[in-house]
Amino acid sequence: MTSTVAKTGKSTLPSVTDDPRWARIVSRDKTADGQFWYSVSTTGVYCRPSCPSRGANPRNVQLHATLEEAKATGFRPCKRCNPDGPSIEAENAALVVKACRLIEEGEEEPSLEELASAVGRSPSYFHRVFKAHTGVTPKDYAAGHRAAKVRQGLVSGNSVTEAIYDAGFNSSGRFYEKSTDMLGMTPSQYRAGGANEEIRFAVGQTSLGALLVASSRKGVAAILLGDDPDKLVHSLQDRFPRAHLIGADRDYEALVARVVGFVDAPRIGLDLPLDVRGTAFQQRVWQALRDIPVGATVSYAEIARVIGAPKAVRAVAQACAANNLAVAVPCHRVVRKDGSVSGYAWGVERKRALLDREASQRGQAGAATSQLQSGGSGTSLRIV
Numbered sequence: 351m352t353s354t355v356a357k358t359g360k361s362t363l364p365s366v367t368d369d370p371r372w373a374r375i376v377s378r379d380k381t382a383d384g385q386f387w388y389s390v391s392t393t394g395v396y397c398r399p400s401c402p403s404r405g406a407n408p409r410n411v412q413l414h415a416t417l418e419e420a421k422a423t424g425f426r427p428c429k430r431c432n433p434d435g436p437s438i439e440a441e442n443a444a445l446v447v448k449a450c451r452l453i454e455e456g457e458e459e460p461s462l463e464e465l466a467s468a469v470g471r472s473p474s475y476f477h478r479v480f481k482a483h484t485g486v487t488p489k490d491y492a493a494g495h496r497a498a499k500v501r502q503g504l505v506s507g508n509s510v511t512e513a514i515y516d517a518g519f520n521s522s523g524r525f526y527e528k529s530t531d532m533l534g535m536t537p538s539q540y541r542a543g544g545a546n547e548e549i550r551f552a553v554g555q556t557s558l559g560a561l562l563v564a565s566s567r568k569g570v571a572a573i574l575l576g577d578d579p580d581k582l583v584h585s586l587q588d589r590f591p592r593a594h595l596i597g598a599d600r601d602y603e604a605l606v607a608r609v610v611g612f613v614d615a616p617r618i619g620l621d622l623p624l625d626v627r628g629t630a631f632q633q634r635v636w637q638a639l640r641d642i643p644v645g646a647t648v649s650y651a652e653i654a655r656v657i658g659a660p661k662a663v664r665a666v667a668q669a670c671a672a673n674n675l676a677v678a679v680p681c682h683r684v685v686r687k688d689g690s691v692s693g694y695a696w697g698v699e700r701k702r703a704l705l706d707r708e709a710s711q712r713g714q715a716g717a718a719t720s721q722l723q724s725g726g727s728g729t730s731l732r733i734v
């Protein structure tokens with residue numbers, strides 16, 4: 351009854367509830383903060399969209415595209431959501447940074463409760479915010495940091511035991527349990543910079559320039575692209591500083607030929623075991639990249655969302671840059687939000703050439719491509 355009256359009585363005035371921004375106020379959408387503001391005539395205050403105060407009657411609400419516009423109403427800034435100050439998002443980012451420093455500087459790993467109280471938030475809220483920003487839990491972050499310290503200690507010549515204790519592991523048993531995950535090899539092997547590890551490699555030519563393929567016993571560990579074969583070999587040495595690099599024999603040349611064929615026609619797929627080395631976070635990013643079908647591209651933000659770390663867009667870009675396996679881990683299929691091509695460890699021109707080629711192959715070989723797409727791992731990537 352009343353709704354009929356309201357409808358007929360106000361039919362000429364557009365209601366604020368018809369504006370899509372109203373739903374974001376109702377849901378207290380934090381991602382809307384900074385995009386618009388609203389004021390409430392009955393209370394005489396203006397707020398950011400995520401304001402936690404009791405929902406206002408939409409009839410008394412006005413939306414503002416800018417903070418200046420909200421101020422121009424002459425109303426007061428709301429005390430609860432502090433619309434003039436840093437947004438909740440910016441505050442959360444600052445508290446995550448603070449927590450990271452606490453983890454890095456602590457003698458012992460701080461507990462979740464200790465970290466949360468140091469930044470003045472509840473443990474569950476802090477945990478959620480930390481994961482959204484970094485892509486990992488505080489515990490994983492601490493583990494990753496300790497692993498990096500062990501690596502540093504081992505490379506700078508400490509004994510394995512010293513490096514383990516220096517990094518804050520209180521028993522070497524606990525470290526050894528996790529060491530292969532963290533280092534990709536046993537600690538002594540790592541200390542030797544992979545000295546006991548043999549890496550075979552060979553350089554070939556593709557339509558995109560020189561290509562270097564290197565393998566450990568576990569599988570293909572590097573595919574590098576460039577103009578100058580010598581530089582590629584140096585780059586390989588940098589990536590595996592103390593490994594024993596062995597120039598290829600004839601058997602290996604056959605494998606290189608397969609990789610060359612794959613780089614020239616990615617849709618045939620590379621049916622070879624890969625030795626993927628990186629942090630847990632990098633590995634999640636790289637796995638998501640491998641799920642992007644040939645001929646498609648996605649944004650960095652989309653990868654961040656798919657791996658459950660929507661705030662970690664920059665870390666995703668860094669993981670893409672750290673990729674050792676060109677084309678096999680297709681970091682070239684990640685582009686800017688607006689679709690523009692940027693940032694490729696092996697040259698933007700090469701990235702553009704790869705994408706152009708894949709797009710045209712998708713046109714020629716629709717059947718093969720759709721097969722690849724349905725064979726994906728089922729993550730919901732939105733293709734741009």
Ligand SMILES: [Zn+2]
Pocket residue numbers: 396397398401402403428429430431432
């Ligand atoms: Zn407010």
